[in-house]
Amino acid sequence: MIYQDSTIVLEVRDLCASVNGVPVLKGLNLTVKSGEIHAIMGTNGSGKSTFVKVLAGHAAYVVTSGEIYFAGQDLFTLSPEERARAGIFLAFQYPIEIPGVGNSQFMRLAYNTLQASRGKEELDPLEFDDFVREKMQVLEMNPDFLERSVNEGFSGGEKKRNEILQMSLLEPRLALLDETDSGLDIDALRVVATGVNQLATPENATVLVTHYQRLLNYIVPDFVHVMDDGRIIKTGNKDLALELEAHGYDWVNTEAAAQTAKVTP
Amino acid sequence: MTKLAVNLDKPQSLQAAQAQQLPSSCAAINKLRGIGAKQLKQTVFPTVNDEDWRFSDISRLTQRSWNLSSSLSQLVQADLAAFYLEEASICLVFINGVYTANLSDLSLVPSGIEINNLPLSRREDLIQQHLGQLDEGDLFTATSNAFMCDGALLYIPANLELTTPVQLLFIASQGETISYPRTLVIVDKSSSLCLIEDYVIFNEGDSSANLPPNSKLDASANAAPSKMAYCSLPLSEIILADNAKLEHIRIQREGLQGIHLATCFVSQQRDSRYHSVSINLGAQISRYNLKINQNGPGAECSVDGLTMINKFQLSDTHSCILHEAANGTSHQLHKCIVNGAAHAVFNGQIIVNPGAQQVNSHLASHNLLLSSKAHVDTKPQLEIFADDVKCTHGATVGQLDEEEIFYLQSRGLSALTARSLLSYAFGAEVIDRIGVKSLQHKLKQTVLQQTWHLEPSQLGGL
Numbered sequence: 001m002i003y004q005d006s007t008i009v010l011e012v013r014d015l016c017a018s019v020n021g022v023p024v025l026k027g028l029n030l031t032v033k034s035g036e037i038h039a040i041m042g043t044n045g046s047g048k049s050t051f052v053k054v055l056a057g058h059a060a061y062v063v064t065s066g067e068i069y070f071a072g073q074d075l076f077t078l079s080p081e082e083r084a085r086a087g088i089f090l091a092f093q094y095p096i097e098i099p100g101v102g103n104s105q106f107m108r109l110a111y112n113t114l115q116a117s118r119g120k121e122e123l124d125p126l127e128f129d130d131f132v133r134e135k136m137q138v139l140e141m142n143p144d145f146l147e148r149s150v151n152e153g154f155s156g157g158e159k160k161r162n163e164i165l166q167m168s169l170l171e172p173r174l175a176l177l178d179e180t181d182s183g184l185d186i187d188a189l190r191v192v193a194t195g196v197n198q199l200a201t202p203e204n205a206t207v208l209v210t211h212y213q214r215l216l217n218y219i220v221p222d223f224v225h226v227m228d229d230g231r232i233i234k235t236g237n238k239d240l241a242l243e244l245e246a247h248g249y250d251w252v253n254t255e256a257a258a259q260t261a262k263v264t265p
Numbered sequence: 266m267t268k269l270a271v272n273l274d275k276p277q278s279l280q281a282a283q284a285q286q287l288p289s290s291c292a293a294i295n296k297l298r299g300i301g302a303k304q305l306k307q308t309v310f311p312t313v314n315d316e317d318w319r320f321s322d323i324s325r326l327t328q329r330s331w332n333l334s335s336s337l338s339q340l341v342q343a344d345l346a347a348f349y350l351e352e353a354s355i356c357l358v359f360i361n362g363v364y365t366a367n368l369s370d371l372s373l374v375p376s377g378i379e380i381n382n383l384p385l386s387r388r389e390d391l392i393q394q395h396l397g398q399l400d401e402g403d404l405f406t407a408t409s410n411a412f413m414c415d416g417a418l419l420y421i422p423a424n425l426e427l428t429t430p431v432q433l434l435f436i437a438s439q440g441e442t443i444s445y446p447r448t449l450v451i452v453d454k455s456s457s458l459c460l461i462e463d464y465v466i467f468n469e470g471d472s473s474a475n476l477p478p479n480s481k482l483d484a485s486a487n488a489a490p491s492k493m494a495y496c497s498l499p500l501s502e503i504i505l506a507d508n509a510k511l512e513h514i515r516i517q518r519e520g521l522q523g524i525h526l527a528t529c530f531v532s533q534q535r536d537s538r539y540h541s542v543s544i545n546l547g548a549q550i551s552r553y554n555l556k557i558n559q560n561g562p563g564a565e566c567s568v569d570g571l572t573m574i575n576k577f578q579l580s581d582t583h584s585c586i587l588h589e590a591a592n593g594t595s596h597q598l599h600k601c602i603v604n605g606a607a608h609a610v611f612n613g614q615i616i617v618n619p620g621a622q623q624v625n626s627h628l629a630s631h632n633l634l635l636s637s638k639a640h641v642d643t644k645p646q647l648e649i650f651a652d653d654v655k656c657t658h659g660a661t662v663g664q665l666d667e668e669e670i671f672y673l674q675s676r677g678l679s680a681l682t683a684r685s686l687l688s689y690a691f692g693a694e695v696i697d698r699i700g701v702k703s704l705q706h707k708l709k710q711t712v713l714q715q716t717w718h719l720e721p722s723q724l725g726g727l
Contacts, residue, residue, distance in 0.1 A: 056675050059667070080674035089675070096672040100693030101686060109686070110676040117677065149690075149697070166676065 001202070002222050003035040009174050009205045015066035017054050023064070024050045026230035032174070035202040039216055039241065040209045042227035043249050048209040049093060051227070052176040056090040057083050071173065085117040087173030091163040091180050098150035103162070106150045107132060111169050135168045139195050157188035164195040175199070175206045181215035193218030213245035226252050269334070271443065273404065274310035274327040282333055283411045291384040293392040294413050300397060301410025308404040320610040320642040321581040323550055326524060331443035331496050333412070335361040338438055339469060342368055345434070348465055351703050353432035355380060357417050360436045362444030364415040378427060379420040383449060386418050396449055399502050399530035406528050409445045409500040416447030421456040423506075430459040430701055437523060438469040440493040448501040450511065457510035461701065462501065466520035466547070468493045491520035499527040505537035507561065512540050514699055516708070519547035521578070528554040535561030542698050544708060545572040545580045555584040562590040570599040571695035573715055574607040581610035588621040601632045602692050602715065603639035613658075614646040621651045628658040633665070633691050688716035
């Protein structure tokens with residue numbers, strides 16, 4: 001939802017980043033205010049996933065120029081865990097399996113780490129159990145998942161639900177969802193979307209990276225951005241996603257190229 | 266009986282000591298000793314020039330002698346409180362290889378099931394039929410045969426399921442001694458058993474050395490940091506009849522100056538299931554030879570192992586799974602966590618003989634090195650002589666995965682905590698496969714102490 005006079009959560013200016021020496025992001029600009037939901041769409045290799053990993057602080061992605069401010073703070077001074085503690089959450093496209101560590105134990109460790117860093121109360125195992133079971137109901141998750149190892153043997157849909165469950169526990173200021181919808185059937189998509197919608201408040205913001213317009217039937221974005229070759233080349237409202245679905249990405253690219261041509265004759 | 270000393274690399278000393286033993290009350294044992302005496306004449310002490318020992322230099326063993334007998338143990342039940350498992354109401358205790366009735370508990374052995382110290386058993390028919398039938402007569406099994414005294418006998422007759430796990434507690438309590446823990450397990454048709462072999466140290470000569478297994482005083486050590494040097498040569502023989510099932514848990518947590526050279530033979534008949542988890546934590550030098558022979562079709566085994574060592578420990582696991590019959594399956598996961606200047610060795614051999622068609626076999630060896638001086642040698646060894654089988658293997662050696670660390674950091678955990686958690690998880694995956702909860706919990710605490718590089722208060726209740 002777009003609110004009048006809401007504060008800026010994320011400000012990205014002319015961001016350039018490379019992986020293994022290959023430039024992937026080439027001057028990306030984006031402003032996200034609290035309360036807003038942004039969808040970033042684009043073809044494979046356009047840099048969508050790289051962008052959210054840079055935001056989360058993945059060491060393999062090297063920022064070569066540009067600026068990122070998160071709630072007014074220079075993001076580049078923060079380590080990945082400090083970003084998480086400050087309120088950035090990345091829901092992974094391919095969540096990691098950790099055999100040998102119980103899902104409940106892992107989530108409590110993460111929850112308590114964040115609570116401690118925010119000067120809030122930590123929960124003991126029993127308190128946490130009640131707390132997490134309540135959250136699981138929203139996501140229609142079987143409580144058995146608490147006893148299993150983190151993501152081990154989970155189906156694709158179960159892993160994604162587990163990501164959203166963690167997001168609901170950690171209550172981020174900025175949620176980054178990296179292809180959370182890919183590989184989900186309609187039922188799982190509906191459940192995951194319900195979770196994301198319930199977590200959206202006027203105080204936080206969400207950036208969805210997606211391939212498919214389908215997700216946006218369930219999570220209505222305030223802004224839709226089209227990425228190509230490491231930059232955002234077009235921004236619109238939710239209708240832009242429908243146009244993309246109907247006509248593909250080519251017309252956007254052509255239009256962007258034409259505009260560039262006009263500006264630099 | 267005069268105190269005798271033997272050198273393992275001097276066969277004459279072994280033979281001379283063997284000849285001076287008092288006869289056992291059990292005819293089968295005397296017969297086995299005779300066989301062992303003959304085997305001793307044909308064996309030599311292994312060196313790194315032997316293919317089977319080329320990664321494990323045990324020459325340190327040749328420089329010393331061991332006493333054959335120990336004085337009587339003064340241990341009482343309270344001393345062993347930390348070792349008894351609440352689930353295992355049946356327990357046999359052997360101290361320096363000698364059966365100790367007053368520390369054992371056989372009161373809950375159901376009638377028909379035979380669980381006893383081997384020489385005390387009335388089932389001499391079983392002992393005659395099975396004892397010493399599977400071994401291959403190398404130096405250590407020959408020595409075990411030649412000096413056999415006491416041992417655990419477990420016999421589960423057909424169509425019986427013993428729901429209580431049975432614990433065999435082998436305690437080393439005196440320095441300078443050599444002992445021969447011995448186990449014979451026969452699970453008859455369609456029966457099942459859960460067996461825990463537990464090798465521990467309790468130094469009677471220096472009670473201050475007996476820190477509880479999870480003491481925080483020396484979190485870098487997996488085992489009791491005792492200076493007591495001793496040698497243990499365990500030998501287990503396991504016979505699984507048609508459709509029998511065995512859960513076999515083996516914990517080696519000898520003292521850090523102990524020597525542990527163990528062998529286990531498993532014979533599997535048609536449709537039998539053998540599931541084993543072996544955990545190697547202790548000893549200065551340890552070796553575990555596991556030989557599984559699937560003689561009958563449709564047999565299934567899963568063999569999981571975790572070696573976690575530190576300082577100057579050497580731990581070697583050699584396994585051989587032999588598929589002689591069709592439709593068998595074998596799954597093996599062996600993991601090593603190596604710290605300090607320790608050295609881990611794994612050799613996993615799987616042989617599929619002609620005629621063993623439709624065998625499904627998988628072998629994985631994963632190794633985690635936690636220090637720059639840690640060393641691991643791993644060798645999956647598949648030998649396949651049948652043409653319609655599915656056999657896969659894989660081995661990894663390395664440090665932790667950066668993607669996994671990033672995932673945990675993105676949840677707010679520090680890089681150090683992330684590394685600790687992943688190292689812990691690496692070991693815990695194997696420990697999770699132990700079905701005895703109290704033991705699983707204790708071992709997880711041990712893994713935590715070895716892998717967690719933070720204050721214990723930050724363990725987060727894992």
